[in-house]
Amino acid sequence: MTRALLRGVAVALASATLAVLPALPAQAADGIRGQEWALEALHAEEAWRTTKGEGITVAVLDTGVDADHPDLKGQVLPQKDLIGFGAEPGDDSWAVHGTGMASIIAGHGHGAGREDGVVGVAPEARILPVRVILEDNDPQRQRARTEKAGALADGIRWAADHGADVINMSLGDDSESAHPEPREDAAIQYALGKGIPVVASAGNGGKKGDHVSYPAAYPGVIAVTAVNHLGTRPAFSTRHWYATVCAPGEQVVMANPDRSYYNGWGTSPASALVSASIALIRSAYPDLSPAQIKQLLTSTAQNTPEGGRDDTFGAGLVDAAAALKAAENLNPTRQKPSPAGYADRYFGPRPATAPADELPVNWLPWTAGTLGLALLGTAFFLWRARPRYP
Structure with a gap:
């Protein structure tokens, strides 16, 4: 199996397991607003005094989005489908995950006064759906694994070229075989x-070894871990050196294409909530660079861990x-990001025992290259010293 194929398999699997969604009772649909604790946690209503995300487009790279959902109607732009097959509208395995993410980003509720349904953190932002994966229970999932391994990288570039102001990836590969893919890295840069x-989601591998997750670990990505309503870490949330900030990731109410509502968990909704927060910032201050926005999020975060950050939050x-x-006090800068650069060969993640701030992300390519040279030198020495047989 090729490296690209392995990558495609892992992303397809991981994306579908980021939200396990027990349905809320039907009668609860009209009382959804009171259950959206994430809005209060992120101080969204206070932020709405400045903006609700108007003029901003958030690309949702996911399983597709139901543009006709009452909570999203009028907010969703035409979808780009980079898979080209699989479930269709009306199927149980169509656009469940993607619709959920879109609703907590830009849902505007419904009803006479829009008092019913889900309201997102940026309810006036637009959603640009880019279908790059299939749901876990899609009958065509196996085919997508083998034929569409490059869809994520292509989706990032397509979104960047078609009006995205923020790119949200509530997905990831945190399997034991996870590794950086040059095409994805280059697309992000x-x-x-x-x-x-x-x-991107930091990963749901908290119970499975906290493996590095991609695309969260690529240079420049804002990687989001999860927190519950008590302000503590849910057991599933991955802890790693690339964690940028955290957001609600348990009991997050979201919409489903079948018109029911769900309580979702995972770093998927956490990522979507951060993307929505960035949409608010970009709406008010459109010229800030990605680096400035990342710095804004980290410098103003609540409940900052001792030392300024940790791998959990x-x-x-x-x-x-x-x-x-x-952001009122910032002068916009258009700084270019550090060049992408992972070697063709990859020798694994940083040692698990290394301090979180010991090695910046952008040094990983040089570390991998140095290690590669050392291994090649050792191999050559052993080859010269090997016993020779007739």
Whole structure:
């Protein structure tokens, strides 16, 4: 099996397991708003005094989005489907995950006064759906694994070229075989170079070894871990050196294409909530660079861990209102991101015992290259010293 094929398999699997969603009772649909604790946690209503995300497009790279859902109607742009097969509207395995993510980003509720249904953190933002994966229970999932391994990289570039102001990836590969793919890395650097912040789930491997997850671990990505309503880490949330910030990731209410509502868990909704917070910042301050936005999120985060950050919460819980306030004093810069550069060969993640701040992400390519040279030198020495037989 090729490296690209392995990558495609892992992303397809991981994306579908990021949200296990028990349905809420039907009668609860009209009382959804009171269950959206994430809005209060991120101080969204305070942020709405400045903006609700108008003029901003959030690309949702996922399983597709139901543009006709009452909570999203009018907010969803035409979808780009980079898979080209699989479930269709009306099927149980169509656009469940992607619709859920879109609803907590830009849902606007429904009803006479829009008092029913889900309201997202950026309810006036637009959603640009880019279908790059299939749901876990899609009958065509196996085919997508083998034929569409490059869809994520292509989706990032497509979104960057078609109006995305923020790119959300509530997906990832945190399997034991996870490794950086040069095409994905280059696509992310391309988006960052165009001034587009890129957000990804940190991973749900907290019970399975906390493996490095991609795309979260690529340079420049805002990687999001999960926190519960008590402010503590859910057991599933991956702890790693690339964690940037955290956001609600348990009991997050979201919409489903079948018109029911669900309580979701995972770093998927956490990522979507951070992307929505960035949409608010970009709406008010459109010229800030991805690096400045990342710094805003980390410098204004709530419940900052001792020392400024840790692998569990990053810099702390995102505060959309505080980030908007701090942005008032920033002068926009269009700094280019550091060049992407992973060697063709990959020798594994950083040692698990290394301090979180010992090695910046952008040094990984040089570390891998140095290790590669050392291994080659050792191999050559052993070859010269090997016993020779007739």
